[in-house]
Each structure stands twice: as structure tokens, then as C-alpha cells.
Amino acid sequence: MIIAVDGPAASGKGTIARALARHYKLPHLDTGLLYRAVGQTVLDRGGDPANALEALAACDFTDDLLLDPRLKLAAAGNAASVVSAHPAVRQALIERQCAFAAQPGGAVLDGRDIGTVIAPQADAKIFVRATSAIRARRRYEELVRAGVATSFDKVLTDIKARDLRDSTRATAPLRQAQDAALLDTSYMSIETAISRAITLVESARARV
Ligand SMILES: Nc1ncnc2c1ncn2[C@@H]1O[C@H](COP(=O)(O)OP(=O)(O)OP(=O)(O)O)[C@@H](O)[C@H]1O
């Protein structure tokens, strides 16, 4: 079974995708990490994420970078949102994601274009959303817990800028697939959101 989980920054899609992977004993891929690794590599090389050639060259990152805690920070997230708009970067990362989705037994992937581009054949698709203020509050609290110095206003501004870039780019923009179920977690606890996600997957399976 392939499960596609998409949604905007800090909507909770990673939390839900990891829980679904545990529940159904499936491997999980956080595809945002791949774009973050490209963005971080450009920054480490002193390059400009908006430069398509530099961003494409940074797709040669090695997998140990995926464990680098810097990928969780705002700098990598913002750079990821810029490099991910280059069609050549998306093309360079597509094969790896499609292969992950196609492995025997299936997989859970989360990102922005899983249900629309990477795995349009997914058995279950969930589009996770929450208001920008609630997403910013959750992300701000997460960063504070991790000891990162920031402010709620900065996190909210970053999230809004990322939403705009991700949903207006020409290639594989963030959008809900026509056959995806919408899960608005704005006023849900993590536990409720996970349990609703499992119910949505079960409904999708029952329809097949
Ligand atoms: N329903 C919820 N209620 C409260 N907090 C939540 C909920 N869902 C997720 N969170 C918290 O919000 C933060 C962001 O969640 P998560 O990392 O899953 O989002 P994401 O969409 O995967 O983010 P990113 O776009 O950065 O990959 C985390 O600290 C997580 O614990």
C-alpha cells in the first residue's frame, strides 16, 4: 500500500506520516529532507539557492547529510523552498522518490507533490492543513524546545513566504490532489489527528 501525505510547512504531515508508517509497518520517506539537503549544500558552498545551476550541482549531496540536525532549521527550510522551484532540481530527485514509493509492500511518503506527481497511483492520499498562525505557533514551540533563538513573528513570516513560493511555483506546486482527503488539524491534538488519518486510510482502502 502506498500512502501519500501532503501539506504546507509545519502542518503536521511528518508527524502523521511517521505514525501511519508505524501503524501499517511501512517504510517512510520525508521528501522535504531531500530538498533541505540540496538547499543546505548550496549554502555550505557559499552559493545562491536561486541560482538553478548551483542548486542542480548540489543534488550530489551524500546521504549522511540527511542526518545533519541543521536540516531542521529555518535556513535549510527556506533554502529548500527556493531550490525546489527549479524544475531541474525536482527532476534530479524524482527517481529516488518514485523508487521509494514503488518498493514491494508499499511505503508512506510525505511532502508537497506526493499525491499529484510522485505517486498519483497511491492507495490513500491525505492533504494535511492547519491555519498559518497555528502552524507557526507549533513550529515556534518546537524551535524553542530545541534551544533555537527565534521569535513567533519571524517563524510566521517564514511560513507565509514558504507557503506562497511552494504553492505558486510552475512545477509541481503544493496543492491538494483531486482524490486526496482533507485533514484540517488546526484544532486537533496530535493523537486525534493520527487517529483521523488512520480512519481516512481505512476508508480509501475500502473503496479500492
Ligand atoms: N495536531 C497537532 N497539534 C499540536 N502540535 C502538532 C500537531 N501536529 C503536529 N504538531 C507539532 O507541530 C510541529 C510540526 O509538525 P511536523 O514536523 O509534523 O510538520 P511538517 O508538516 O512535517 O513540517 P515540515 O513542513 O517542516 O516538514 C511539530 O512540533 C509537531 O510535534
Ligand SMILES: Nc1ccn([C@@H]2O[C@H](COP(=O)(O)O)[C@@H](O)[C@H]2O)c(=O)n1
Ligand atoms: N515533495 C516536496 C517536499 C518538499 N518540498 C520543498 O522543500 C521545502 C522543505 O520541505 P519540508 O517538508 O521539510 O518543510 C518545502 O518548503 C518545499 O519547498 C517540495 O517542493 N516538494
